[in-house]
Amino acid sequence: MGARRRIFFALWPDGPTLERLANQAALVHGASGGRLMRAETLHLTLCFLGDVEAARVADACDAAAQTGSLPGFGFDLDQLGCFERARVLWAGSSHWPDALADLAAALAAATEKAGFRIEARPFLPHVTLVRDPVAPPPEAPWSPLRWEAREFVLVESIRRPAVAHYETLARWPLRAPTA
Ligand code: ATP
Ligand code: MG
Numbered sequence: 198m199g200a201r202r203r204i205f206f207a208l209w210p211d212g213p214t215l216e217r218l219a220n221q222a223a224l225v226h227g228a229s230g231g232r233l234m235r236a237e238t239l240h241l242t243l244c245f246l247g248d249v250e251a252a253r254v255a256d257a258c259d260a261a262a263q264t265g266s267l268p269g270f271g272f273d274l275d276q277l278g279c280f281e282r283a284r285v286l287w288a289g290s291s292h293w294p295d296a297l298a299d300l301a302a303a304l305a306a307a308t309e310k311a312g313f314r315i316e317a318r319p320f321l322p323h324v325t326l327v328r329d330p331v332a333p334p335p336e337a338p339w340s341p342l343r344w345e346a347r348e349f350v351l352v353e354s355i356r357r358p359a360v361a362h363y364e365t366l367a368r369w370p371l372r373a374p375t376a
Contacts, residue, residue, distance in 0.1 A: 201248045203354040204257060206304050208241040208346050209365065215239060217342055218274070221288070222326040224338050225277065229286055230331030238361050241324050243349060244304035246313050253313070257351060258367050260307040267303060269348075269371035270296035274324060275341040279333065286330045287323040288339065297322060300349065300371070347371055 210218055219236035226233040246257060274288040290297075301320045309315050348370045355362040 200251045202251050202254060203248045203356065204246045204254060204366070205242050205352055205354065206244040206246075206257075206261065207350055207352050208243060208344070209350050209352075210239060210344060211347075214342070214344050218288070218324065218344075221339060221342060225286065225288075226327050228332060228337035229327050231284075231286070231327045231329040233327055234325055234361070238363055239324055239326070240352070240363065241322055241344075243301045244308060244315065246308060246315070249313065254351075254366065256311050257308060257313065260311040260313070261304065261349075261351060261367070261369055263307045263310075264300070264303040264369075266370075266372045267300050268296050269346055269374045270294045270300075271343060271345045271374070272297055272322070273341050273343055275339075277326075277337055277339050278323065279330070284329045285325045286327040286337070287325045288342070289321065289323040293322050296374075297346070300346075304349075 215236060218239050222233060222239065249257070272290050272293050274290055276289055276291050277286065278289050279286050298320060301322075305315045348368050350368045351366045353364045353366055355364060
């Protein structure tokens with residue numbers, strides 16, 4: 198039995214976006230309690246491949262390349278939400294551009310074609326901010342935050358007790374947006 202690696206495609210915030218996101222996450226955490234995600238772990242998952250054989254990481258990269266040159270886009274993280282069962286509090290978008298949904302769909306299609314099993318969950322773009330919140334999200338402050346996506350990444354999730362740890366394995370640029 199070979200080693201397995203837990204991988205997913207994601208948008209990772211650039212420096213200024215990360216700084217604003219981390220600042221606002223800390224404000225939310227002040228109101229919600231629970232465990233604040235560390236700044237370096239803040240991300241938006243596009244397509245989760247889960248635990249795959251180590252040798253399949255290269256196939257995931259090939260699949261990403263198959264999506265071709267998709268356009269970059271901007272979107273607003275303009276609301277807070279909560280997955281009650283998973284006990285996570287997140288920032289999400291009330292309206293997201295087709296280009297974001299198209300990118301997630303293209304990655305799902307290309308990886309499925311390469312034999313990866315993708316969950317049939319509907320895509321709901323979100324950034325997890327807090328785990329195990331004590332208070333519900335309406336009490337937390339949130340100002341809309343613009344995110345300009347110019348690339349996407351393949352990330353490995355390294356399981357460690359209590360803390361999430363992610364490592365970027367590869368990145369692909371998105372085209373300059375047309376409009
Ligand atoms: P942990 O599970 O160790 O508490 P985590 O959820 O951050 O931490 P992973 O489970 O490796 O780490 O997940 C990595 C990313 O993929 C996270 O953004 C997570 O929300 C997302 N994810 C995990 N499982 C799924 C799934 N079945 N479908 C879609 N996205 C998923
Ligand atoms: Mg998880």
